[in-house]
Amino acid sequence: MKARQQRYAASRSAPFAPTPLALLLSLVALPALAQQAPATAANAEAPAVEQRQLEGVTVRSRNRIEKLQDVPLSVSVVQGNELERLNATDINSITKRAANVAWNLGNQRTSSISIRGVGKVGQTEAQDPSVGLIVDGVNYAYNALSSSFDFIDVDTVEVARGPQGTLLGKNTSLGVINITTRRPSFTPTADYNVSFSQRDGVAGWVAAGGPVVDEVLAWRGVVSVNRQKGDLVNAFNRDNTYTNTDRVSGRVQFLFKPSSDFSARLALDAQPRAAEATNGRTINTPTPRTYSNGTATNLQTDSGTKLGRRWFTQNTGFTQDDFYYGGKTGNLVNNDAARPLVTGSHGATVDLNYRLESGHQLTSISAYKDYHFNAVNDEGTPFDIHRNSGGFWNDYKQWSQELRVSSPLGGLLDYQAGLYLIKVKNDAEYQKIWGTDAGAWYANDAQYKALDADTSGRQLLADSLANLNMAFNSPAGQQYIRNTSTAVFGQGNWHLSPELTVTTGLRITQESRRNTAFSLIKSNGSGTDLNPAAVNGIALGGFLNSAKGELDATNTATQLGTADRVAQLYFGKAVTATPGAAYASLSAAQKQQVAYAKAIRASQVGVIFNPVEAEPYKATQPALVISPSYKFNADATGYLSWQHGEKAGISQVVNGVSFKVEPEKTDSFELGLKSAWLKRTLIVNADVFVSNIRNYQQSVRIVDEYTTALNNNGQFAYTSATGNVPKVRVSGIEVDAVYAGLPFTQIRVAGAYNLAKYRSFPNAAQPVENGYAGASPYRDLSGQPLAGAPKLSFNIGADYRRPVWGDKEFHTSANVAFTSSFYSDNALSSYSVIPKAWVADYAIGLGRRDKSFDVSLVVKNLFNDKTPLSKTWNSYAPAIPRTVSLVFTGKV
Template sequence: MTDRFHRPSTPSSLSPSSFRLKPIAAFLIAGLAISSAPLHAAGEKSANELQSELNRANAEIQQLKKELEKSRGTSGAVTPSALPAAVAAPTQEEAAEAVKPQALDSVVIRSRRQLEKLHDVPVSVSVVSGGELAREQASDFEAITKRLGNITFNQNNTRGSSLSIRGLGRRGFTETQDPSVGIIVDGVPYGLSQLGNFDFYDIQSVEVARGPQGTLQGKGASAGALTITSKAPSFTPSSDLEITYGQRETVILKGALGGPIIDDLLAWRGSFVVDNQRGYYTVAEDSNKQLDTMYNRNRVSARTQFLLTPSPDFNAKLSLDIQPRAPQLQNGLTNFVDTPLYYANGTLVDPSGTGNRTRLNRSWFAGRNFDYNTFINSITREGKVYQNETQGQIASSSGAVAELNYNLNDTHTLTSITGFRQYTFQARNDEGTPFDISKLGGGSVFYNQTSQEFRLTGKPNKLVDYQTGIFLLRTEDEVESRSGYGADAGAWFANNAQYGTLITNAGTNVGAGRSLATDSLSGLYKWGEQYIKTFSKAIYGQANVHVTDNLTVTAGLRIGTEARSTTQFNALNNLGYGTALNPVSVRIDGAGNTQSLGGFSSVAYTTASVANGTAGNLAGTNSAAQLAQANAVAQKYFGVSSYAELSVAQKAQVAAAKAIRASQIATLVNNVRSDYKDQLHSAVLSPKYKINDDITAYASWQYGEKSGSALVVNGIPTTVKPERTNAYELGVKSFLLNKTLTLNADVFLMDIKDYQQTVVAVDDFATQDNIKNGIANPTAYASVQGNVNKVQVSGVEVDATYNGIPFTSFRLAASYNDARYKDFKNAGKPSELAYLSNPFIDRSGTRLGEAPYWQANLSGEYRRPVLGDKVFHASFTTAYTGKANTDELISNYAWVPDHATTDLAIGLGHVRGNYDVTFIAKNAFNDTAHEQGWASYTPYPYPRWYGIVFSGKL
């Protein structure tokens, strides 16, 4: 039975005799004691003992309720004068408890076997309570990770974000790859990082465990795990409400209430959040009228839980949650920069004319009140984005969890956790201008997962205690991609030569050239789908062997299998206005099969064909239908009856338009499937020695394997090898300065083989096409998901709290982290090195992206009783991040200097929490550090914000 469902026994000072002597006061004080006593106090008792004590306490409370009713006046209300002074007003003890700081020695780890104290866990773990998060409204990954140690939230958008621990885990837009950092919410592991990219609320605690995980519960994770535990139902009635007003029209309403439905049998808890806020950046042009600011919020979230306790040996909890479809984040918050004209070797950066500067300087886009200067400066200069197609990333999430706990006897507990989650995502993208270029582009994700876990926890004797279990997970993920084109797309995607042929140098044919440029892509709509299925099975176990009173050895093993498949399909859903300009056919798989698109065969547009006057000439064998297509083109654009009547220049114009269209159609894929299956392992071995009551030392070896992947690259099935991690750690957990200072520290080393990341590989599909077309150097390369031979991470981590100053507490989580590629010879080139002839760069010895040397999170809180029954409180949290590179390719343009963000809160409230008013400032000093790169950067999406929070108990 999981201890968190039960309250500890009533303190001895509240014995039945004291209830009889002072029934009303005893009832109220007992209720306060039962509802507020720290859960970790029960950690050393068996679940059976806890249930028995809970039942006795509930019986006593019911009796006291009856006595309370007898003592009521004629109005039925209990007046302050009828109560002892100790109940009518807060006592000194209550006031002291209200301002008492929480030390790390009292923190429990809820993701461990039963409820282990942090001091007793022989691995690197950081914990933050829900109260600490709530005091400064830290409700999402971006805010939560700033309050934990050596974990980073890699902000991209809802679909592309990820978590990394010790510099490991950043990933791009791929659903075929498992996250390196596991996410576990209320006992259910998430198969995708995206599932956690929503607001969290009504939280009990958040924990981060560093190093490979998987021998205790859930799904394995190679870098670490983040565990979030919500507040559970209770038989003690509660009702809390919070309203926030702030900058940018912010209104946030939060509530949590619950209590008994049937005394001693059924309890419930409901919680909700309504969050509305305008974004900081304005959308200047939005023809769809869907979005007027970037990063605005319009979210509603709710969760309902039920707790059933029919007997001392059995309880069940059901949780249902929903976050309906609503804008989550936005694509397109990108500020483009003025890229260099020349590479370091003196060659042109954009010789063919497909860069933003060249495109926006074309006559096609002149005179529309938007130029290159606006394109690169509008966000920083005006706080505006000029986009007509960007809409909010519409995301939703919902799920259900059923947890059953059964005491088999005094020493063993069986737990079953059944989880279901579904997630949807939809984005509409824009190229960053107000022109009619991208239409209905973007993508969608439809994901669901079902998991089942059985755990057996036992403590048969003083020598050993253990936890073992079986875990099953099935996921289905349908990922759609869309590319649509408007009337300006042809002029935008044309290179300099093609645009010159169609427009600049067209002379009297410029009218036809403009029509061909418009029709080449206008209305074309390309759709793709990946269907990814995964089935994971595992058996695991971990035991603590208490060799002596001071020496404990922890050992665990996990054996699992992973089977997954990826099926890919790409097709043209709408041919638009340029059907007659289609290629003859396109390839649809790696075997060389093709799909006919019905276009006529002609000489392709190249520098040579234009020079010798053959571009656009009919070539090869054309059927009668194809010749009719060619004649229709001649008649539509040039007013002649047959294609043979066209001039050399006119045929070149047709060839240019066909080339623009073919480049965007590119390749199609017809139901190509890739499969992956493997056996995966995790293990841990960790001796722990209690030197004295205040100091515990430990050593640990953790081993973990992250599943490989099955993917399709340009119609070719391929797989990625599993990632294997060995992690070594030496640590100490100590109480110092008369237990006013809690200091936990460790040194670690992690060796990772076959680290999963973007690499450069030969593109067989494109290479075969190049051979077919007679290209002199046919071998083509592509950036794909693959493996880095070896990565190594080493460093030091510190977690500490200090409570030696009256009314004051400080908390620190700091780390030094050196994450490097040890063997990475097939790294991709960053943009500034694109001129190099070698497709690879050897990155061996280079630091990983998103892996700063230094990170530190410092928080402090001051709480002091004032004005009788009031508490004044003030707090801050500062998150420091050292210099880091935000580009996976390690571009010299992507270095972000060290920076820090600070959140502040100051307020006054009732000692019992009946009411509180707090002023909050987020990013108080307006840190604006942001991801950046060669061609663009993403401004920090959350500039300084302040607001006021009203909260209380109803």
């Protein structure tokens, strides 16, 4: 117990973190390591090369190739070369390089992207993401499509903040991450990357391409493999680790260009199904002994109390310290039934471009994308409590079509306009299976003591839930989701003078959301006769009895026959010709045991309902942008913008009752300056912003209409579900800067001071520490910060590259990401606060200047920051520890 408490205390204490000054000094010191290298003529030219790079940064966030400094939006750009130097291939590593954007780790289905502190919400299958992800012109309309993939052979990553939609595919209410991969060309290339890491990590990718028919047909293909053990070990099966990596993917593109006026690109991608253990990355800690008001915690339902029952302690091979609180090393879990989460995807895109004699460009993007997800979870013990404690089986498909016309540049007005259509089909089942130890786990104290008293009771206890298999109600057992968005959009740049340009844009989207849901028992398992007689009007084959087990007078002969079978099976009573006689011969204690076993089963079965067609959501929604920009001189452009965006409402079912969620509406105001200084060796882009969000979609506390009607006692029952927060406001300052004035060095700084608060949120759920008797069902969080929204976040990246030894190049790179403290759960529990954290990545290497060969040592989480990823009042998800890799790259 003492060791457990020490580990628990350590997990709550502030982790080691170097000071900002120390980190900055270390970045400054990096170039000094190479100053002794012999100078060459190329050395003197390097700063000029860096200066040209700063002038030439371009973006595609408005479907044109434009200079970043001319775009009147808050946009961050990260080059693919920068990501490759630090081996940053996953979405989490990518988002660390941009300002005011964060990756919120869940599992492959529930992870999310937030911009300006907004967007960290629990994923529901019928909900659109608030932050869009576009890959090579194709919008991914499902959060999960970003989470379990490596982004390889990337050209650029752009983060556009604020509502989007007058140009960028599907409308989004908070912003877009736009990833562009390298395209086929008629110049032969072949690049490779192979890395060896701690924990048996091996990763590699090969990208190659070139002409098939000179100047007519070209290709580019990439294959990627990434495998590594996780840092947490499952003691039940030591080959199962959390969070492991197991990814194989491939992409091939063909570019057909028969003339200078027409091109067609076909892209195919595939990620075969593979398994990664994410769910279960949890270290349990002792439950606090008091609630927030000082009253004693109700520990009857606490896991630690349950594990102290004879049913579990009779297995002397385990102690709670061994299997529930991290083990002796603090990094053990013990899950007998958990399986790694299986994901897979396929995609196809046809991209057509045709230039008319008038100079107008016609573009068509036709795309298909699918995604599979399967989770088999465990409750966190080595006992047979759950064969699957709840996990989704998802099959997601989307089809999209975009048609666009772009005018020539120049003159009073240049514009783009088009049509967009996307159809989504998502079949989702929430699976739950109970095991032979589940009854002893879910019984309350009175039920457990009565049933564990003798052999018959123990058999009832086991059979109460053993092998029960359900499409379980969370929020429904099965959902058939059908979403369609059809839009017309246009945006124009009005060049009113050489200095003044006004950008205006409008999008009209017709949204349709449909959802059919139901919950059911797929297999009754061992306790068929212990079923309730009916739930929600659906007959389940059981019989009616009182709380003490007495038969109800309204039982039919069939139901009495079921009761007799129970008496025979568990107590050896002979069944007679008189229905119900065998059961009536039971003693009062035996009838009570039956009543308790049936009550345990009924509590876990929960709500069952036949297919319900949720109230559909259909609406016409606008997106708007008005943004004047003024070029003060060649090196300074100011802009002002108003962006309005809307996210579709949600068609859903809560406990068998339709509960429609209203659309989320955002108005974002921005004042920005894009500037170049010091002979354009310093680029500074900054903005101040205010975003007002109405009907923000996240978990709220609502009246449970089903349970209220079922209880029929004049009291309201409550539950939590995805709903609407009336008002949210986000305001702050963002800065993106790049400096290349030092020899051989480029420094990037991206940061934000961000205030994301609920302006009105009267119906929040209570945090767990407020679970004392008599607590209000609601908590007013008006004026409080949003979960996952640190006030201060920034990252500093430095890249130093110096020619040495003739044709060689020494290089070193670093990136330091800082976040201030924030709440990690939507209820804003005081136990969920994540302290401030510094996470540094570092690389150092040597290679040939022609890029034919390079070797680097790459360290992620250099200082081994141990700040938890999330926390509750009796568990936490530990940080991903330091990882050292040796990386070989080159060109063939």
